[in-house]
Amino acid sequence: MANHYYNAEDLNKFGKVGEFQKEMADKFFDWYGEVFKDSALSAKEKSLIALAVAHAVQCPYCIDAYSSDAYEKGYNEAQMMEAVHVATAIRGGASLVHGVQMMNKVKSIAM
Amino acid sequence: MKSLKALANKLADTDYQLEVLQREPERFPSFEEQLKTIGLFPLKPTGVEVFQINIGKMCNQVCKHCHVDAGPDRKEIMTQETMQQCLDVLAANPSLQTVDLTGGAPEMNPNFRWFVEGIKALDRHVIVRCNLTIIRANKKFYDLPEFYKKHDIEVVSSLPFYTQDRTDRQRGDGVFEDSIKALQMLNEVGYGKEGTGLLLNLVYNPAGAFLPPPQEGLKAEYKKALKQDFDIEFNDLFAITNLPISRYLDYLLVSGNYEDYMQKLITAFNPAAAVGVMCRDTISIDWEGYLYDCDFNQMLNLKVESKGKHISDFHLEELNQRSIIVNQHCYGCTAGAGSSCGGTTA
Numbered sequence: 001m002a003n004h005y006y007n008a009e010d011l012n013k014f015g016k017v018g019e020f021q022k023e024m025a026d027k028f029f030d031w032y033g034e035v036f037k038d039s040a041l042s043a044k045e046k047s048l049i050a051l052a053v054a055h056a057v058q059c060p061y062c063i064d065a066y067s068s069d070a071y072e073k074g075y076n077e078a079q080m081m082e083a084v085h086v087a088t089a090i091r092g093g094a095s096l097v098h099g100v101q102m103m104n105k106v107k108s109i110a111m
Numbered sequence: 112m113k114s115l116k117a118l119a120n121k122l123a124d125t126d127y128q129l130e131v132l133q134r135e136p137e138r139f140p141s142f143e144e145q146l147k148t149i150g151l152f153p154l155k156p157t158g159v160e161v162f163q164i165n166i167g168k169m170c171n172q173v174c175k176h177c178h179v180d181a182g183p184d185r186k187e188i189m190t191q192e193t194m195q196q197c198l199d200v201l202a203a204n205p206s207l208q209t210v211d212l213t214g215g216a217p218e219m220n221p222n223f224r225w226f227v228e229g230i231k232a233l234d235r236h237v238i239v240r241c242n243l244t245i246i247r248a249n250k251k252f253y254d255l256p257e258f259y260k261k262h263d264i265e266v267v268s269s270l271p272f273y274t275q276d277r278t279d280r281q282r283g284d285g286v287f288e289d290s291i292k293a294l295q296m297l298n299e300v301g302y303g304k305e306g307t308g309l310l311l312n313l314v315y316n317p318a319g320a321f322l323p324p325p326q327e328g329l330k331a332e333y334k335k336a337l338k339q340d341f342d343i344e345f346n347d348l349f350a351i352t353n354l355p356i357s358r359y360l361d362y363l364l365v366s367g368n369y370e371d372y373m374q375k376l377i378t379a380f381n382p383a384a385a386v387g388v389m390c391r392d393t394i395s396i397d398w399e400g401y402l403y404d405c406d407f408n409q410m411l412n413l414k415v416e417s418k419g420k421h422i423s424d425f426h427l428e429e430l431n432q433r434s435i436i437v438n439q440h441c442y443g444c445t446a447g448a449g450s451s452c453g454g455t456t457a
Contacts, residue, residue, distance in 0.1 A: 012374070038328065072321040074332060076276060 011061045044073040051080060052087040112173040112283070114182040115358060122361050123180065125412040131360065132439040139373050142441045149382045153434035154391070159427060161393040163211040163406060163452070164189070164197060166223065168398065170215040171248045174269075174282045176316065176359040178410050181215040188219075189398040194226045196400060196422045201233050204427050211393075211452065213240040213406065218252060231262045238265045240452075243293040244286055256300045265310040266302060267349070267452075268294075271318050273336040281318040294343045303345040312347040314454075320368035322375060322447055323350035326455045349454030352376075354407050354443035376442035384449025387456035390435050396422055404435045406452070411440065 018025030036046050047070045054062035070080055115123040122128055146152035168185035170177075201207055210230050217223055217239060230237050239259065246255045259266055270290055271281045278287035294311075298304060303311035313333065317323055330348035337343040353359045355372060363369040390404040394415075400422040403409035414420045417433040449456030 012378075042328070044324075044328065044332075068321055071319070072317065073324045074272070074329070076274065 006060050008060075008064065011064060014061070044075075047073050048075055048079070048083050052083040055084045056087040056091055112175075112182075114173065114180045114184050115361060116180055117182070117184040120361065122357065122364075125410070128356055128360060128411060129438065131364070132355065135370075138370075139377060139439065142437050142439055142445075145377075145380055145442075145445075146385065146437065149385060151382075151385055152437075154388070154437055155434065156431050157391040158206070159392060159394050159430055160206060161209045161211055161389075162197070162201065162207045162396070163213060163393055164396045165213050165215070165398060165406060165409060166194070166217045166220045166226065167215045169219045170242065171219065171245055172216070172242055172282055172286065174358070175362055176281055176318075176353050178354055178357045178359060178407060179215060180357045180410070185215065187398045188221075189400075191222045191225070193398070193400040193422065194222055194229070197396060198226075198229045198233065200422055200425045201230065201235060204425075206427070207235070209236045209238065211238040211240070216242050216245045218245050218255060224258060227258075227262055227264065236265065237262065238267055241266050241268050243268045243270070243290040246293040246296060247289045253296075256297045256302065259297075260300045260302070260309060263309070265312065266297060267312045267314060269314045269316065270294075270333075271314075271316055273333050273340075277318040281316075291341050291343065294337075294345070295341065298342075298344055303343070305344075310347075311345045312349060313345050314349045314351055316351045316353055320363060320366065320372045322352055322379065323450075326350040326448065347454075349452070350448075350450070351452070351454065352443045352446055352450035354440045356407055356440050357410055373439070373442070376446045379446035380442065381445055381447060381449060381457050384447070384455075384457035385445045387449055387451075388441070388444045389451035389453070389456070390444075393452075394430060402430070407440055407443075408436055408438075411438070413438070 015029070036043055036050075041049075047066060050062065051066040051070045054066050067080070070083075122131075143152055146154060165179070167188035168179055168181045169183065169188055170179075170181035170185065171183060173182040201210065212223075212227070214220070218241065220226070227237060227239070241255070246252050268290075269282070271278050275287040278290065279285065294303075297311055300309070301307035302309045315323060315329055315333070323329070326348060329350055333348050334345070337345070355363055355369070355376075360369070363372050390408070393405060395403040395406045395409045397403065397409050402415045402417070402420055402422065402425070403413060404415060413436045415430065415433055416436055417426075417429050418424070419426050419429060444450050444456070
C-alpha cells in the first residue's frame with residue numbers, strides 16, 4: 001500500500017482500470033476516445049478545454065496529460081495560462097455568485 | 112552554441128550514445144524484440160530507390176535537436192572525388208530515381224552546384240534539404256532559389272513551427288525571421304505556388320520532448336497562419352519525430368526527459384509504421400562515401416551489413432538482400448503515425 005495519494009507513474013496505468021470492471025472501462029475509453037476526436041470542435045480546441053477543466057477539477061493526472069497534449073498540439077504558454085485563468089475565473093465566480101444568496105438571506109432576516 | 116564534438120561532450124562518441132540507448136532493458140524492450148512480435152525481424156529492404164547523400168556536416172545553424180551535430184565548427188565535407196563516385200553509381204543504377212541531398216547545410220559544400228548539375232544530367236529527381244537561412248546567410252547564396260528553379264529541385268525545409276518563439280528556441284535567435292524571408296524569396300520565383308510544379312515542402316519537428324500532432328491538421332494550421340501572417344505558400348508539410356540520438360539525446364538527458372520520452376515512443380509503437388519505415392527503400396551515404404541504412408544509423412556510425420560498405424564498392428542487389436540494422440533509436444520512426452524524411456508513414 002502506497003503512503004501517498006498521487007503518483008505520476010499511475011497515469012500510465014489508467015488504461016488498466018478495466019482489470020476490476022472491464023465492460024464499463026471499455027465503454028468509458030471508447031466514449032473518451034470519441035469525445036476527443038476532430039468533430040464540431042477540433043481535437044486541438046478540445047485539448048485546451050480539457051486543460052482548463054483539469055485545473056477546475058484539480059486533477060494532477062489530467063493537468064500533466066493535457067499540459068503536454070495542448071502544448072504538443074501547438075498552443076503557446078500564454079494561451080494555456082489564459083485557459084487556466086478562465087477555469088479559475090469560473091471557479092472564483094462560482095463562489096462569489098453565491099454571495100447573492102448570502103445577501104438574500106441576510107436581507108431576509110435583518111431588520 | 113557549439114557542436115557536441117567541439118565541446119568534447121561524451122555523446123559525441125557514437126559508442127557511448129549506443130550504450131545510453133541500451134540501458135534499462137527490462138524497462139525499455141528492445142526494438143528487435145518488437146519487430147519479432149510482428150514478424151518483421153530481420154528487417155529487409157523493399158528495394159532501394161532513394162539515394163540520400165549527406166554532403167557535409169558544416170552548417171550555418173546550430174539547432175538544439177540536430178541529429179547530425181552539425182554547425183559552423185564542423186569541417187567534414189564531401190570531396191568532389193566522392194561526389195563523382197556517387198554520380199558513377201547513379202549512372203550505373205537507373206532504379207535509384209530520387210537523390211536526397213542533406214547535411215549540415217548542403218549548399219555550403221563548395222561543389223554543391225556542380226554535384227546537383229551532375230545528378231540532373233542523369234535525369235534524377237533531386238531533393239535538397241535546405242535550412243532556409245542559408246539563402247539569407249551570404250550574398251553568394253541569394254540566387255539559390257533561381258538555381259533550384261533552373262534545375263527543378265524539390266526543396267524540403269525545416270520550419271519547426273509557424274511562430275517565432277518555438278522556431279527560435281530550437282534553431283537559434285533570428286532563425287524564424289530569416290526563414291520567413293527565405294520562404295518569401297522561394298515563393299517569388301514560383302516555389303510552393305499552384306501550377307508551377309516547383310515543390311516547396313516544409314518539415315515540422317517538435318520543439319521539445321514530445322511527439323508531433325497529426326500531420327494533416329497541422330498542415331492546415333501552417334497553411335492558414337503562414338498565408339495570413341506572411342503571405343507564404345507551400346505544398347506539403349512533413350511531421351517528423353525527433354529521434355533520441357546526438358544533440359537531441361543530449362537535450363533529453365540534460366532536461367530529465369529521456370526516460371519519459373523513450374516510454375512515450377515505445378508505448379506508441381505502431382506495427383503499420385514499422386512496415387513503412389524509410390530505411391527499407393533508402394540508402395544513406397556519408398561525407399566520406401560510407402553506406403548506411405538511414406541518416407540516423409549514419410550518425411551512430413552503424414554501417415550497412417553488406418560486403419560493400421563504401422560507395423566505391425556499391426552493389427545494389429547485395430544491398431537489397433541485406434538485413435537492416437536496428438537499435439533503440441528506431442522507436443522514433445515507428446511511434447504513432449510513424450516518421451520518415453517524408454513525414455508520417457502509417
